[in-house]
Amino acid sequence: MTDGKQLKEKLFYERKNGWEIINSETKEDIYKFCNGYIEFLNTAKTEREVVKYAINQAEKNGFVDIINYENLKAGDKVFYINRDKSVYLAIIGKNNIEDGINVIGSHGDSPRLDLKPNPVYEDNGFAYLKTHYYGGIKKYQWTAIPLSIHGVVVKPTGEKVEICIGEKEDEPVFTITDLLPHLAQEQMEKKLKDGISGEDLNILVGSIPYNEKDLTEKVKLNILNILNEKYGITEIDFLSSEIEIVPAFKSRSSGLDSSMVAGYGQDDRVCVYTSLKAMMEIENPETTAVCIISDKEEIGSVGNTGMESKVFDRFVSEILNKLGFNKPNLLEKVFCHSKMLSADVDSAMDPIYSSVSEKNNASFLGRGVALSKYTGSRGKSGASDANAEYVGYIRRLFEENNILYQIAELGKIDIGGGGTIAYILANKGMDVIDCGVPVLSMHSPYEVTSKFDIYSAYKIYKIFWN
Numbered sequence: 001m002t003d004g005k006q007l008k009e010k011l012f013y014e015r016k017n018g019w020e021i022i023n024s025e026t027k028e029d030i031y032k033f034c035n036g037y038i039e040f041l042n043t044a045k046t047e048r049e050v051v052k053y054a055i056n057q058a059e060k061n062g063f064v065d066i067i068n069y070e071n072l073k074a075g076d077k078v079f080y081i082n083r084d085k086s087v088y089l090a091i092i093g094k095n096n097i098e099d100g101i102n103v104i105g106s107h108g109d110s111p112r113l114d115l116k117p118n119p120v121y122e123d124n125g126f127a128y129l130k131t132h133y134y135g136g137i138k139k140y141q142w143t144a145i146p147l148s149i150h151g152v153v154v155k156p157t158g159e160k161v162e163i164c165i166g167e168k169e170d171e172p173v174f175t176i177t178d179l180l181p182h183l184a185q186e187q188m189e190k191k192l193k194d195g196i197s198g199e200d201l202n203i204l205v206g207s208i209p210y211n212e213k214d215l216t217e218k219v220k221l222n223i224l225n226i227l228n229e230k231y232g233i234t235e236i237d238f239l240s241s242e243i244e245i246v247p248a249f250k251s252r253s254s255g256l257d258s259s260m261v262a263g264y265g266q267d268d269r270v271c272v273y274t275s276l277k278a279m280m281e282i283e284n285p286e287t288t289a290v291c292i293i294s295d296k297e298e299i300g301s302v303g304n305t306g307m308e309s310k311v312f313d314r315f316v317s318e319i320l321n322k323l324g325f326n327k328p329n330l331l332e333k334v335f336c337h338s339k340m341l342s343a344d345v346d347s348a349m350d351p352i353y354s355s356v357s358e359k360n361n362a363s364f365l366g367r368g369v370a371l372s373k374y375t376g377s378r379g380k381s382g383a384s385d386a387n388a389e390y391v392g393y394i395r396r397l398f399e400e401n402n403i404l405y406q407i408a409e410l411g412k413i414d415i416g417g418g419g420t421i422a423y424i425l426a427n428k429g430m431d432v433i434d435c436g437v438p439v440l441s442m443h444s445p446y447e448v449t450s451k452f453d454i455y456s457a458y459k460i461y462k463i464f465w466n
Contacts, residue, residue, distance in 0.1 A: 015367050018404045018452040019259065030455040033277075034253070034261055037454060040273045041251035041263045042167075046150045046244050047085045047295050047305075050108035050269065054087050054276055054293055055079065061280045063089060066315070072322040075284050080315045085109075085305040086295040088315045089279055091465075093288035097323060098330065100337030101316070102285070103430065104278075104461055105292035105307070105421055106271035106344065110264070111135030111443045113142065113201060113245035115151070119238055122220035127206040129174075131245055132198070135298030136443050139196040143178040145445055147203060151243030153233050161231050166248045173248045174203045203245055247445040259451055260365070266447040268297065270437045270454055271343035278462035288319070289465040297344070297421055307421040313428075336429035339390070341464055342422035343457070345449075346370035347410050348438035356416075361409045363438040365450040368404030369457050372434035375410060377417025384423035386433040394433055403460045404452075408438070435460070 001009070022030075044050040058079050066078040072092050079089045086108070093101075113131040121128055133139065148166025155161070166173045178196070179187055187195055209218035210225065227233055251263025261270075272293055279291040296306030304311060313331060320326035320334070348370075349362035363370035373391055376383025391407075398405045410418050426432045437457050440448040 015364070015406050016404060017366050018368055018450075018456065019366055021404070022452075030451050031258065033455050033458065034451040036277075037270070037273050038251045038253065038261060038263065041261075041265060041269060044108075044269065045148075045167075045246045045265055046112075047108040048152065048242075049150065050272055050293060051081060051084055051087045054089070054272070055081065057276060057280055058089055066090075066318055066322070069322055071324060072319060078319070080311075080318070082295075082309075082311045083305050086311075087293050088312060089276075089291040089293075090315075090319060091279070091282055091285055091289045092319070092323070093285045095287050097288050097320065097334060098337070099287070100334060100339065101288040101290050102465055103290045103292060103338060103340040103425065104275045104343050104464065105294060105340060105425065106275055106436075107268045107294045107297035107301075107307075107421065108272055109135070109295050109298050110246075110267060110269065111137045111298055113147075113203075115238065115241065115243040115245070117239050117241075118235075119243075120220055120224065120235055122217045125207060125209070125219060126204060127219045127223040129203040129205055129245075130199075131201045131203060133201060134244075138193075138444065139198060139201060140178075140192065141444050142201060143176045143196060145175065146173040146248035147175055147245050148173060148248040149203075149243060150246060151241060153231070153237045153241040153243070155233075155237055155240070161233060161237075163231060163243060174205055174245070176201055177204055249446070253451075254448060261449050261451060261454065262446055264445050264447065266437075266439055266449050267345045267442050268343070268436070270345060270439070270449055271457065274437075274454060274458040275343050275461045278458055278465065281462060282465050285465055287465075290316075292421075294421055301421055301424060307424045332429065335425075338430045339393075339464075340422075340425050340430045340432040341394075341435040341461065342384075342420045342425065342432055343436050343461065344420035344422075344434055345436045345439045345442065346372055346408050346434070347418075347442050348440050350440055356411050358409065358412050361407075362411075363406050363408035365438055365440065365448070366452050367406050367438075368453060369398075369406070369435055369460055370438045370453075371405055371407045372409065372420075372436075373407060375417065375419045375422065375434060378414060381417075382419050382423065384420075384426040384432055384434075386431065390431040390433060393431075394435070397463055398460060401460075401463050403456055403463070405456070405460070406438075 063077040116130040119129040153161040210222040247264040254260040254262035301307040374383040374385040
């Protein structure tokens with residue numbers, strides 16, 4: 001090499017394509033790992049299903065509900081379920097917990113459609129369900145695609161009825177109709193964001209009337225009768241329900257080379273799966289390892305199942321109590337000495353829409369995990385900005401373990417922006433940086449990720465806890 005080439009290699013930061021630096025054995029490991037991930041995506045499409053999956057995996061690997069422990073010691077594995085929609089897991093470390101904990105936090109909720117409290121209505125011989133969209137969506141993407149119904153109905157007696165229709169091959173699916181191009185001239189003159197109204201995201205669920213004369217709303221009656229026969233519910237029971245409408249199509253390998261995963265809900269279930277999988281393989285860590293699977297991130301982490309609640313603090317306080325040496329202000333001390341990876345996805349640079357990205361500071365599929373030093377929008381508004389010392393520490397973890405990574409921002413400065421749960425844990429005093437998988441078509445019904453990046457996330461999460 002010439003002097004100039006050697007100097008360039010030494011001084012330039014070159015982001016490599018991960019597929020070019022692995023051998024066939026590692027590639028086989030990546031594909032095998034992602035087969036499990038695809039199965040998870042098809043199993044857990046709502047936050048309740050994510051928690052159910054996580055607890056099933058945890059119990060198989062020796063985790064026990066923390067309420068069943070009177071005292072804790074190093075090596076114990078515990079979890080706490082928060083209202084079936086978020087969960088916290090921990091493995092007690094050998095080191096004094098006063099010196100801090102290592103936390104990885106993801107979220108199990110994804111953009112979707114929720115049923116309104118009074119959803120069922122009939123119009124001109126069709127029965128529909130009214131919805132209220134949840135999180136940031138492009139409304140037009142949710143029309144004319146197959147949809148399934150997931151959720152729970154809780155009766156005044158406390159009886160909980162689980163509903164899931166549209167996932168099995170022999171079950172009906174649902175859809176939201178759209179105008180044919182021939183009659184959509186006015187619609188297509190509108191701005192893209194106004195082409196479909198939120199109030200028009202109505203799920204078509206039936207068209208056969210109940211077989212009796214002299215009745216009104218006979219199609220609605222027939223649909224309610226079907227639901228009553230199958231689930232024992234009536235229309236008023238929708239008042240105390242949480243029912244979500246999600247895409248019915250399956251997650252699959254994508255690309256002729258099968259190098260990618262295409263599917264719904266990868267924001268942020270890709271980080272849920274990789275961190276959970278890593279946690280299940282941790283034994284006797286030096287520092288207490290904590291895994292958060294939170295709820296409500298897509299609408300600001302609010303409510304008693306979101307990270308803004310005090311429930312996570314209660315979980316850590318319970319650990320301190322059962323270790324036997326809790327005292328005033330110890331929780332705050334633990335948090336101030338703790339480290340966290342906010343495991344949330346990043347928007348990958350899409351060559352078709354490259355104008356919204358600043359290429360020098362964008363993440364790319366296949367180039368490893370994306371680190372975001374800060375998120376927010378415009379002048380870093382609402383951002384958690386990791387300090388240089390912590391970024392240096394995280395870089396060392398990646399580089400000493402030969403894990404490919406990239407540091408990125410979410411688009412150009414004044415184009416948009418976004419956030420994660422990072423700032424919430426940073427507000428407690430933790431060192432935090434966002435560390436997740438780049439995603440194409442984020443917040444759409446069918447997102448795309450790279451299998452190489454997925455496997456890289458799993459590896460670094462495991463290294464972080466170890």
